[in-house]
Amino acid sequence: MWIDFFQPIFQQHKTREVSTMAEFYVEINAQSNGDHVVHKSDCAHLPAKETIQYLGAISNCNSALKKAGQLFRQVNGCTHCSVSSHTA
Numbered sequence: 001m002w003i004d005f006f007q008p009i010f011q012q013h014k015t016r017e018v019s020t021m022a023e024f025y026v027e028i029n030a031q032s033n034g035d036h037v038v039h040k041s042d043c044a045h046l047p048a049k050e051t052i053q054y055l056g057a058i059s060n061c062n063s064a065l066k067k068a069g070q071l072f073r074q075v076n077g078c079t080h081c082s083v084s085s086h087t088a
């Protein structure tokens with residue numbers, strides 16, 4: 001499982017980040033509905049790192065979505081790690 005391989009990297013990131021900030025990624029490949037999904041770095045559903053773009057350490061999901069929106073026209077929060085910013 002790739003998640004076991006990457007887990008230590010994510011935990012290192014966690015210890016370095018400011019308490020209120022989270023690191024966000026956006027999927028480079030769109031979903032079938034055209035959405036590019038935004039994830040936090042510790043999301044269990046984060047895809048392989050070759051298929052995601054790092055957005056930076058961001059204080060909340062909505063700011064992360066705005067940043068992702070500069071890269072992709074259609075973005076959406078992950079239903080698992082960014083529930084507050086997910087739109088159906």
Ligand SMILES: [Zn+2]
Nearest residue numbers: 039043078081
């Ligand atoms: Zn996620």
